[in-house]
Amino acid sequence: MIYARIAGTGSFLPEKVVTNKDLEKLIDTTDEWIQERTGIKRRHIVADDETTSSIGLEAAKRAMSDAGVGPKDIDLIVVGTATPDKIFPSTACIIQRQLGVKNSPAFDVHAACSGFVYGLDLANRYIQTGGAKTVLVIGAETLSRITNWDDRSTAVLFGDGAGCVVLQSSDEPGILATHIHADGQYEELLHVPNGISVGFDQTRAGRSYIEMNGNAVFRRAVAAFDNIARETIADLDGDLGDIDWFVPHQANMRIIKAAAKKLGMPMERVIATVDEHANTSGASIPLALDLAVRDGRIKRGDTLMFAAFGAGFTWGSAMVKY
Ligand SMILES: CC(C)(COP(=O)(O)OP(=O)(O)OC[C@H]1O[C@@H](n2cnc3c(N)ncnc32)[C@H](O)[C@@H]1OP(=O)(O)O)[C@@H](O)C(=O)NCCC(=O)NCCS
Structure with a gap:
């Protein structure tokens, strides 16, 4: 039986932080309201030159380093995102080039906030059926680009960030x-x-x-x-x-x-x-x-x-x- 096992993890949060107090200056809200209703204290927001692919790339590099794998080892890249860089090509293809991975399939999965779990389900099936041995499953988003910063009912809720796991085939479980x-x-x-x-x-x-x-x-x-x-x-x-x-x-x-x-x-x-x-x-x-x-x-x-x-x-x- 082939299992898929998490061999490494990585994440990246943009440097710029917007606190609830910062939002108080922009919209009719309070730190107290946001914390009480949502538990959120702050969010990280991409700089003008950062993109979903650039933060996804950082998370992927960190996960690959954690797993001890290089570009030659990667044989599938799946990115769960609702905020891709462009309509096409996929964010996964952009990350593939920047990582220097050659010839692997690379595609995005669009399932909104469930994108990572959808990607994991898919990658697990690829590994279990022998279609891939080492897979990057990335979740990366720049929700700040589709957030209406004048709408207090949504602006307080969202942020930008990326995470990645390296899934590898293994004799030991793994994804159960x-x-x-x-x-x-x-x-x-x-x-x-x-x-x-x-x-x-x-x-x-x-x-x-x-x-x-x-x-x-x-x-x-x-x-x-x-x-x-x-x-x-x-x-x-x-x-x-x-x-x-x-x-x-x-x-x-x-x-x-x-x-x-x-x-x-x-x-x-x-x-x-x-x-x-x-x-x-x-x-x-x-x-x-x-x-x-x-x-x-x-x-x-x-x-x-x-x-x-x-x-x-x-x-x-x-x-x-x-
Ligand atoms: C958005 C959410 C926090 C709002 O909390 P709520 O307790 O449902 O609050 P309501 O929408 O009923 O609004 C209550 C009051 O707060 C006000 N309010 C809304 N946003 C506010 C804000 N940021 N600051 C201050 N007051 C706010 C409303 O206008 C309303 O005022 P009113 O009573 O005078 O009409 C809550 O509905 C929620 O968490 N929903 C799920 C959102 C989510 O997680 N989406 C992503 C899923 S993947």
């Missing part, structure tokens, strides 16, 4: 289980209304930003985490004690707490880094994972549970022996 889902019927609860085939503005006069019905999204997110909890409990034959660390999508502290409660996970075993970087969509799980690996909480041999939720709606989970 993955589940991914989508339900397209709630498109307008969380979306960017203009894209390419809809509302594309060749004059560049019109901008398009994230639009969200916060209350309804909150309810759908909690329902999705309920679904994830049921699948996980079934996978584990009811023994949640096997999970050392729950690493959820870092959208909002209240959603993280609700998700942990559904799973029966005490908060001491939940990795929550959303206070430091806000919601970085597809980047948030590999970012939280890497931060917790670096600070020594997550150790080799630990069993991890990733759980994601995002626009689409999409959701999914992965259980991993780290």
Whole structure:
């Protein structure tokens, strides 16, 4: 049996930090309101010359160094992103060139905040079926470019960042289980209304930003985490004690707490880094994972549970022996 194992992790946060206090000067909000409703304290924002590919590249380099692999070893690059550099080529192709990787397939997966878990599911299947041996699964986002900084209901929630795991084939497990889902019927609860085939503005006069019905999204997110909890409990034959660390999508502290409660996970075993970087969509799980690996909480041999939720709606989970 071939397994896919996480051989290394890496992440990158842009240098520029915008605190809640900074936002108080731009919009009608307060640090207290933001912290109480979301748990967020600050977010990192890309500089004008930084892009989704440039921050994804940094995360990838760090993960490759952690795994001890070089460009010649990489035989697939998957980038989970909702904020690609360009319409085409894919951000994965741009990163491939900058890494000096030759001939590997490289493509983006667009599943909004679930992009990393979707990418992990896919990469796991490639490795298990012998289609690849060493895969970069990257989550990278520049949400600041589609955030309306005048809209207090969304501006406080999002940030930029990137995370990456190197997945390698192994005789030892690895990725133990993955589940991914989508339900397209709630498109307008969380979306960017203009894209390419809809509302594309060749004059560049019109901008398009994230639009969200916060209350309804909150309810759908909690329902999705309920679904994830049921699948996980079934996978584990009811023994949640096997999970050392729950690493959820870092959208909002209240959603993280609700998700942990559904799973029966005490908060001491939940990795929550959303206070430091806000919601970085597809980047948030590999970012939280890497931060917790670096600070020594997550150790080799630990069993991890990733759980994601995002626009689409999409959701999914992965259980991993780290
Ligand atoms: C967005 C969210 C934090 C709002 O919290 P909430 O408790 O639902 O707040 P409401 O939207 O009901 O708004 C309550 C009040 O705060 C106000 N408010 C909204 N944003 C505010 C802000 N940034 N600062 C201060 N007040 C704000 C509202 O205008 C409203 O005022 P009113 O009562 O006078 O009408 C919450 O709905 C949420 O977390 N949703 C999920 C968002 C998410 O994670 N999306 C990504 C999923 S991947």
